[in-house]
Amino acid sequence: MGKYILRRLIIALPSLLGISLILFVLLALAPGDPFGELATNTNIPPEVRAALRVKFGIDDPVFVRYVRWLVAMLQGDWGFSFSSRINVDQLILQRVPTTLFVVGSSQILALAVALPVGVYAAMRPYSIFDQIANTLAFVGFSLPTFFTGLLLILIFSVNLGWLPFVYRTDIAATGWHWYWENFKQAIMPVAVLGLFQAASYTRYVRSAVLDVIRLDYVTTARSKGLHEGKVIVKHVVRNALIPVVTLVALQMPAVFGGAIVTEQIFRIPGIGSLLITAILANDTPVIMAVTFVFACLVVVFNLLADIIYGWLDPRISYR
């Protein structure tokens, strides 16, 4: 198992380097110059401008600049935001907990809905429950998240007035009341993200369980006289979960992408909305750093998916 993890790590690192290279080359290829504004500023004489360019190494070849950027990132110097005037790593650290909370809760909700529904639908294929579940799943992942978000805001915040629709990280309350306020404001974004994921997970769980449930060892377990619940939970679900868990881990980067939209609708101060505001404000260091964070998340979750897959199915780790 240790060798398997090591092998996967060794493959993951070049991927991360490759992604960061692509990001950096994209940014280097883009037209536009960080010192473009200075060129039109008459207070700065041309010699000073040339000296600035040499000092910051803007005209060095791309590869040199990439190595310099990579070394700086690895040392923890993530740059200084143009518009927010604080260090980029501080900015990101402020925002990450909120995003992690919303995304994590939505995945837990998605699994809590998808697993029982998918397993039960697979136990009775083509029944009424199965057909309704299938149709609802289709509807679920055909509805774009921004539409469901807007609908929920319309129903719950505007018409019924039950839930707030602006997410606040500075709720002035303590104890029980604070938890209740947090819960009320988090319920809609978590529901939007979670139910969208649940729709696609349900179909996947259903097909995974259907593949397992007609295998011989399940028939053996039943004929041994085991209670049906035990057969399902101990034998079927544990084996059907293997591809599902990999799917969940592989979907995490897409969920973070989906969180970008949800954060915009519900005004949640997370990394996603940081990316959007940075793009609209032309704040390049923040854009680079946030995109790099997303790329790291992708690689980390791919690695996690490989490790969990190897742990759940010992046959894989022997390859």
Next chain:
Amino acid sequence: MAVASVVILTVLTSAVVLGPLIWRVPINEIDFTARLTSPSWQHPFGTDDLGQDLLARMLYGGRISLAVGFAAMAVAIVAGTLIGAISGISRGSVDAVLMWVTDLFLALPQLPLLLLVIYLFRDFLKNWVGPEAGVFILIVMVIGGFRWMPVARLVRAQFLSLREKEFVEAARALGATTPRLVIRHILPNSLGPVIVAGTIDVAAAIIAESTLSFLGLGFPPDIPTWGRLLFDAKDYLDIAPHWALFAGAAIFLTVLAINFIGDGLRDALDPRKVM
């Protein structure tokens, strides 16, 4: 369900293509006396905050949204089939390199990179080919550029299994060159899963374009794509819900229909039927 979806999709497509010829209200006729009116006979979908007729705007925007969807799918399928075919027919280092590139692209975070590329290259393309065409090309290339990887893997898997079959061996014995083998024998037989992936790609491309417009980073603001309509409508939810509802329902119905069609195609083309 799939047949019903084909009907729905045909209705939507013909409405979008032929509609502006029948409903000749201009899309940018500003009429402040009719701001935010609910659906009526004069404006079947109501009006937006500038008094522009929503039905006309939705029909016009529908053309663009559907065009982006189909064009992005075409890009993804052409690129994916090409790479998958080359990778599948040649063994060894070419295959390994191409698969490594595919894995690298699969590891890229889609939405952030989409936003990044559009942010970086939008002005450049705008100066080169004009605002709408430039953004259209950019969005189609970028969305298609993120969806070719699953197609490439599918095509490669099909190639790897098909190239051992007897009819390929027979063709090669008759003296067929490799390109002829690929184009006339293997490729036509491997397109089944590709078609299914294509339909899913159209749905995903439509959603991606709507998401971009919704975030304010898609087409220029005066072009009423469905995502843009939702973006404009979200500030008027309490007083004019019909605006957001119609635009969102259009996206929803199109994507739902395409998903059902894809599922039906998969059931029809997949020999393994669950009993």
